[in-house]
Amino acid sequence: MTIIEDRPGSGPSTDATGTEVHQERLMAMVPGPRPRSWVKFITSTDHKQIGLNYMVTAFIGFLVAGLMAEAMRTQLIVPNNHFVTLEVYNQLVTMHGTIMLFVVLGPFAFGLANYIVPLQIGAPDMAFPRFNNLSYWLYLSGFLIMLGGFLTNNGAADFGWFGYAPLTDMVHSPGPGADMWILGIALTGFSGIFTAINLITTVFCLRAPGMVMFRMPIFTWNMLVTLFLVLLAFPVLTSAFALLWSDRHLTTHFFEANGGGQPLLWQNMFWFFGHPEVYIIALPYFGVVTEVIATMSKKPVFGYKGMIGATLGIGALSMGVWAHHMYTTGAVMLPFFAAMSLLIAVPTGIKFFNWIGTMFKGVITLNTAMLFSVGFLGIFLFGGITGVVLAQPPLDFQLHMTYFVVAHFHYVVMALIFGVFSAIYYWFPKFTGRMLDERLGKLSFALLFIGVNLTFFPQHDLGLRGMSRRIATYDGNLGYNFENLLSSLGAYITGLGVIPTIINVWKSLRTGAIAGDNPWDGQTLEWATSSPPPDHNFESLPPIRSERPLWDATHPDELTRAGH
């Protein structure tokens, strides 16, 4: 499956405008039989089908891990509760984190990128279509294996999602649940590496003529940087898991102090993966929000090149901050990691400035997708600010392993969940050809926004009062009762907030208003084709002369300034 590059000097065809030549080229494809019905779910190499598979699987993962979260909040709603046993609580903590990180946020973005990136750069498919299908199967297999831990005698893995040594060794975690956790994550890791290779090749080699790197939409740029990070981080994770595996089964001692090993090595390796992972799950949704805000404000992205520079800056800096999770080990270089962590706030601030600049003086349509994006800004800002607090070693020594940390990163990841919902509401018309219902969408947004803030805001104070994270229960006389009650009620409201969107998708698939090709008056190429797009995506393409080619084609009186 080599890519045969377009060689220069080949005889040009007839048309001066170019569009019809392209049409002719694509129409001359050999129409091989496409698989239909349920078979296409298994065998299709179409990037759109694989992208949808990813997104649906990730959303199911979101519901599963969300139910685990509801169970944990029910356990914590009153002091000394016995809703679940202590062992099950530990398993829920571990699997909730693992699934949300490895199965939901990352892969949803990979699925979205699978669907959207080839459309945005005018490509007919991904560079390696069957490899793409293989990535999905490895991902699904990994998800099912790690979830299968609940069916074993000792239950699923129960040492927290970052599995610190020596909790993970055979003495402390003897059951197969831990092994299933290791292998499940390793498989999703391979899936991520394959997706990264595939998508980077697609972006580098399959762009449409005129789509130079600095005309690619911000979502595509962010996915490119994300997958650069995947290539750096995931192999480290997979090799760390191979070492852990051999510690457990082949009697090596990489992470066991008693055999001359180094438990701290695990933390270094895990967080060398783990912190870029935070940006691997965040950058795609930064891209989503940029697209939504630009389209709904009917303006080009403010500071387009600054936005790309900020993305590259976040990506580069994120490789040098891993040990800010390890301040309290006393074995890391505090000034280096504190400086790098604080520096990351700068490109993130540039992004916020540009998002607001994009909205400034725009003609804003405040529909559900835009509401979720604006909600993302508020919630992510809060999570980012507490991140700056935690990046300072003296404060981190005080707050490490308290609920303050839980509140911090849940503000961050719930903002990303808002990005997921924004993407669903924004691109659903492209996926299905039908619009989602706005009233149900806004209800969903309102419930989620209230629920998320009610759940996680009180946890900051709980952390400051000293409630440590991961405890399955607490005494009634410690002053934690009221805020835990609030937090649990918030979790129920958040759970309720997901239901309108599910009903909405279910209903709109059948009875939603017909969307047409370009319901939002979009700017980028995915709106230039039909909804859903045909096989190999485009019947014809507008000429690409700026970073929003479709806008230039549909609004010839308002051309995008060159080099904007």
Added chain:
Amino acid sequence: MKREWHTTVGAGIFLGLACALYWFLSYEDSGTVMLLFGAAAYLMLGGFIYLQWRRRARLPRPEDKEDGTYEETAGEPIAFFPTASIWPAGIGLAATFIAIALIWGTWYWVPALALLFGSIIGFAVEAEAPDDVPADLEQAAHRQDSTIEPKQIAH
């Protein structure tokens, strides 16, 4: 392709510098090694793209030109895009069996390896694209003898 190799080589150089800085600040082994390998990975990728660029006599492709047009790309196939394939799912299933074999042992290796090698062979054999693009596309369009038909974008 200039921007491509600039980006990737730039990432490699940044990681190399970060590696040096980190080593001389902390003398800590594991992080230095990981940064070093990251730098090597990106220099390798960037170097490969650089060589491809040189092989093209540093000429921009149509997608690298601000004023690239569709007719510049006419006449050449873009890539080989297969329509459908069962083998990736086969390899995925094999991976599941391998995982189970690693946990519960011995006999699961038999179906796991059989499925793995079978699927890889199927995958490889299927990937053999036709030697030349069929001259008569009409004829190829009506060839329905196989459910797995390689799809070729061509002039």
